[in-house]
Amino acid sequence: MPRAMAPPPSGEFEIRLTKPFSGPPSRTIEVIGEPNRSATIRRIQHQGNGNELAKTGDVPKDDVNELMSLVSTLRGFPSHPSKDIYEHDVKIESNTFELQWSNEDEDSSADTIKEIAGEQKDDFKRISDSIEALARTFAKKDAAI
Template sequence: MPRMVAPPPSGEFTVRLIKPFSGPATHTIEVIGEPNRPAVARNKTHQHGSNGASQEKVGDVPADDVNELMSLITTLRGFPSHETEDVYGANVILEFATMEIQWSNKDENTSAITEIAGEQKDDFKRVADSVDALARQFARKDSAV
């Protein structure tokens, strides 16, 4: 059963990519915005250990790139997920939330997953890589955090 999350405010979406799939996050990317408008990208690197410092970069994503991202993200609708197993082999958690759908590859899924098709793995990796590239391209300014 997918986890219950309150939908974002009217028309808003959130896309989040977290590395790695298991254990403490070392890298988090978040894109928040509305379709057909510019969005905000945050690219945060987490340092664990004695100093525990983190670095965050932010930037604006143009509306055309937001629309392309939303088009890519919606291709994952209906893809299987697994709460404890990295079924796509990409070592990332990918989450998105819109008014219509909330999905994550780390959601609880009550149906037994026997095997993920190679095409689904490729599609998932392509979307995850696109989110990562988008953050590298647009989130370049140091955050005030």
Template sequence: MPRDIAPPPSDEFEVIFSRPFDGPPTHTVEVIGEINRSASIKVSQYNGHHKSSEKTGDVPKDDVQELMSLITTLRGFPSHDTKDVYGFDVKLDFNTMEIQWSNKDDDPAAGDISEIAGEQKDDFKRIADSVEALGRTFAKKDSQI
């Protein structure tokens, strides 16, 4: 089911990785940019409801294109608004003009979510790990909180 978030203008995208799946985040990675250009990345660590540290950086164009090719495979993957169906305690949101997807969406068409295919779980984990790795690799500059 599409979310009620307005899509960004044409080629812009936003990817947000957050841990844990439910409750206040302890760790987030946000990648924002345009599909055929470099993108901005921000990694935040939280202590309770307050940010304890934040680092920023830029993701090169080639890595952005690779991320987009991975992320677009999530189209049609099942999601559930209250259950972590992939089992990795990670929430992943993806927003472009064409796709608005989150593994925390209410998706009545998902059917029996207790039986997510192993391949979909592996793909989801690979994509979530890739977003987190981009944060470790490119978000190096300290940012004011």
């Protein structure tokens, strides 16, 4: 079931990856922007006791377009609010004009699925790895939190 979240205005998007899937986050990556333009990326290392180390940067337009293409493939993927059904120990949230999706959403069909297809797990991992690679590549400047 899609989230009851209003799409962002003017084609803006936000992609967020949080690791681990459950419990307090150790790492958060946010990509915010508009398609066909550069976007801002922020990588936050949660160090406990409320301490965080943040890095930020700009993602070039071509990489943004590739990310949006990858994330759009999540449409129709099942999700589960409390179970890491992709076994990659990350949450991905997509909030675009076309797609509001998270692998932590309530999805009644996920309860009937015994096992997610290997191809969907591979696609999910590829998208997750791509978001993390963007953060390693572009989020290098110290950022205020």
